[in-house]
Amino acid sequence: MSSADLRDLYQQVIMDHNKKPRNFRDMPDSNHLAHGNNPLCGDALVVYLKLDGDTIEDVSFQGSGCAISVASASLMTEALKGKTMADAEALYELVHKQMTGEDVDTAALGKLDVLSGVKEFPARVKCATLSWHTVHAAMESEQDSSVTTE
Amino acid sequence: MSALDIQAIRKDFPILDQQVNGYDLAYLDNAASSQKPLQVIEAISDYYRQDNANVHRGVHRLSQRATDAYEASREKVRKFLNAKSDKEIVFVRGATEAINLIAQSFVRPQLNAGDEILVSHLEHHANIVPWQMLCEQTGATLKVIPMTLEGELDLSGFDDLLTPKTKILAVGHVSNALGTVNPIKDMIAKAHAKDIPVLIDGAQAVPHLAVDVQDLDCDFYVFSGHKMFAPTGIGAFYGKQDLLEEMPPWQGGGDMILSVSFEHTQYNELPYKFEAGTPHIAGSIGMGAAIDYMNSIGIDKLAKYEHDLLVAATQKLEALDGIRIIGTAKEKASVLSFMIEGVHPHDVGTIFDQQGVAIRTGHHCAQPVMQFFGIPATARASFAFYNTMEEVDALVGAITKVQELFA
Numbered sequence: 001m002s003s004a005d006l007r008d009l010y011q012q013v014i015m016d017h018n019k020k021p022r023n024f025r026d027m028p029d030s031n032h033l034a035h036g037n038n039p040l041c042g043d044a045l046v047v048y049l050k051l052d053g054d055t056i057e058d059v060s061f062q063g064s065g066c067a068i069s070v071a072s073a074s075l076m077t078e079a080l081k082g083k084t085m086a087d088a089e090a091l092y093e094l095v096h097k098q099m100t101g102e103d104v105d106t107a108a109l110g111k112l113d114v115l116s117g118v119k120e121f122p123a124r125v126k127c128a129t130l131s132w133h134t135v136h137a138a139m140e141s142e143q144d145s146s147v148t149t150e
Numbered sequence: 151m152s153a154l155d156i157q158a159i160r161k162d163f164p165i166l167d168q169q170v171n172g173y174d175l176a177y178l179d180n181a182a183s184s185q186k187p188l189q190v191i192e193a194i195s196d197y198y199r200q201d202n203a204n205v206h207r208g209v210h211r212l213s214q215r216a217t218d219a220y221e222a223s224r225e226k227v228r229k230f231l232n233a234k235s236d237k238e239i240v241f242v243r244g245a246t247e248a249i250n251l252i253a254q255s256f257v258r259p260q261l262n263a264g265d266e267i268l269v270s271h272l273e274h275h276a277n278i279v280p281w282q283m284l285c286e287q288t289g290a291t292l293k294v295i296p297m298t299l300e301g302e303l304d305l306s307g308f309d310d311l312l313t314p315k316t317k318i319l320a321v322g323h324v325s326n327a328l329g330t331v332n333p334i335k336d337m338i339a340k341a342h343a344k345d346i347p348v349l350i351d352g353a354q355a356v357p358h359l360a361v362d363v364q365d366l367d368c369d370f371y372v373f374s375g376h377k378m379f380a381p382t383g384i385g386a387f388y389g390k391q392d393l394l395e396e397m398p399p400w401q402g403g404g405d406m407i408l409s410v411s412f413e414h415t416q417y418n419e420l421p422y423k424f425e426a427g428t429p430h431i432a433g434s435i436g437m438g439a440a441i442d443y444m445n446s447i448g449i450d451k452l453a454k455y456e457h458d459l460l461v462a463a464t465q466k467l468e469a470l471d472g473i474r475i476i477g478t479a480k481e482k483a484s485v486l487s488f489m490i491e492g493v494h495p496h497d498v499g500t501i502f503d504q505q506g507v508a509i510r511t512g513h514h515c516a517q518p519v520m521q522f523f524g525i526p527a528t529a530r531a532s533f534a535f536y537n538t539m540e541e542v543d544a545l546v547g548a549i550t551k552v553q554e555l556f557a
């Protein structure tokens with residue numbers, strides 16, 4: 001029983017993004033960035049944004065964390081590239097709802113739906129949402145910003 | 151192996167007999183908090199059923215019984231630490247509160263800007279932050295005894311760190327992150343040779359080894375009940391009587407006074423001067439019962455059995471591929487911290503939990519130790535005398551599972 005649950009959490013896509021995180025790089029020409037920390041487990045990441053007006057022209061991240069937080073950040077960068085800020089905020093809301101166990105339109109989540117297993121592991125929800133809180137802070141900030149979850 | 155009847159001991163700990171996620175629970179998080187034997191649970195419940203009242207106040211029978219039981223626990227703690235006098239045993243909430251009390255009441259009045267407080271790189275945050283706060287309040291400086299890659303204290307420069315400005319040496323007996331047993335007796339002697347008082351943080355030592363404060367000659371020894379099979383919210387510290395006499399009270403209130411008027415308050419005698427307000431009476435009684443329990447088996451026997459478990463677990467982990475043990479000191483107690491190559495400890499914790507194996511993953515409130523090794527966290531198994539070789543095997547099985555999943 002438990003192994004099946006674990007496979008729900010650690011799906012192949014998640015393992016892949018953990019091993020080879022996408023958009024895992026510095027962004028010297030970013031115009032917004034934020035630091036995210038989860039002091040309880042030591043996850044720490046930076047999310048960089050290059051906004052062109054209202055559009056996320058580029059997004060990347062750096063840092064270290066557990067498989068869930070790294071994969072979530074990686075998936076997030078893929079999902080956000082090219083989106084408008086409003087679309088990004090809507091997605092942020094959606095991810096949040098899903099993690100807290102609310103019914104959401106999985107089609108709207110697209111690939112991000114692989115993280116749905118996380119809601120069965122309440123202690124790990126913070127790991128999956130750290131990058132989203134951080135990008136949210138980056139979008140709202142004028143320049144540097146930081147968020148902390150625990 | 152020694153004549154410990156582990157199955158009988160485990161019957162005293164009903165919480166151990168349960169399944170988690172379909173597996174027998176293997177509770178290997180004793181360094182965070184230990185489980186409580188029936189003898190402790192019943193002592194607390196008997197107290198509430200039969201004797202509950204405030205202490206040191208009423209002339210009525212229940213208050214007398216509560217007071218007697220509370221003071222009897224103090225005597226048990228005295229014997230447990232081999233202190234000279236009951237006056238030297240102060241009940242507190244735990245190690246954290248004791249360190250804060252000693253920092254503010256003993257060290258602060260003697261501290262001037264430029265003075266030094268000496269701790270070690272291995273300390274728990276509870277033995278770092280109160281001193282940093284004190285430094286901020288007074289302009290004193292925090293100095294740190296370095297550590298080695300094995301997780302031992304590097305004492306090569308110790309003599310030079312003990313300076314005329316050092317107002318206290320505060321060091322752990324056993325490291326909670328790595329299990330290192332520090333050579334505190336030597337360190338105390340060296341500090342005393344320069345008239346520097348010494349506080350020992352014994353939170354991780356008292357559950358695992360016999361402590362004799364007179365033999366150690368430490369000035370203060372602090373610990374928490376919940377790591378030694380007693381309830382949370384209770385602990386005690388030892389302080390040499392002449393030092394305690396000189397110290398001002400830390401908190402004011404009832405119980406710590408002899409007489410109060412608006413012009414003048416006369417403080418109570420030791421140890422009550424430091425026990426303002428109604429104490430955790432049931433907790434103290436539970437802690438006394440925990441000490442009785444450990445004594446009934448014999449602390450040396452417990453220590454020997456646990457040590458055998460730790461050695462066996464260490465050997466089994468060393469035999470696995472892709473495991474790095476963090477903390478390989480020659481003298482260790484209870485703790486086995488490790489990393490599984492390529493897997494973050496937080497993932498390890500979740501996967502272990504799915505197999506009923508409870509360990510701690512994180513920085514263990516010892517972030518400087520993590521920084522030293524350049525890692526954010528470790529997975530930590532920590533043993534008590536009720537753990538078994540089967541649970542060591544469950545630990546190994548859980549590691550294998552992690553490696554399969556992350557292969």
Ligand SMILES: Cc1ncc(COP(=O)(O)O)c(C=O)c1O
Pocket residue numbers: 181182243244245246247274276277322324325326351352353354374376515
């Ligand atoms: C070495 C050490 N010192 C101090 C403490 C703090 O103990 P408490 O939280 O019970 O006050 C701990 C608890 O983890 C510890 O391991």
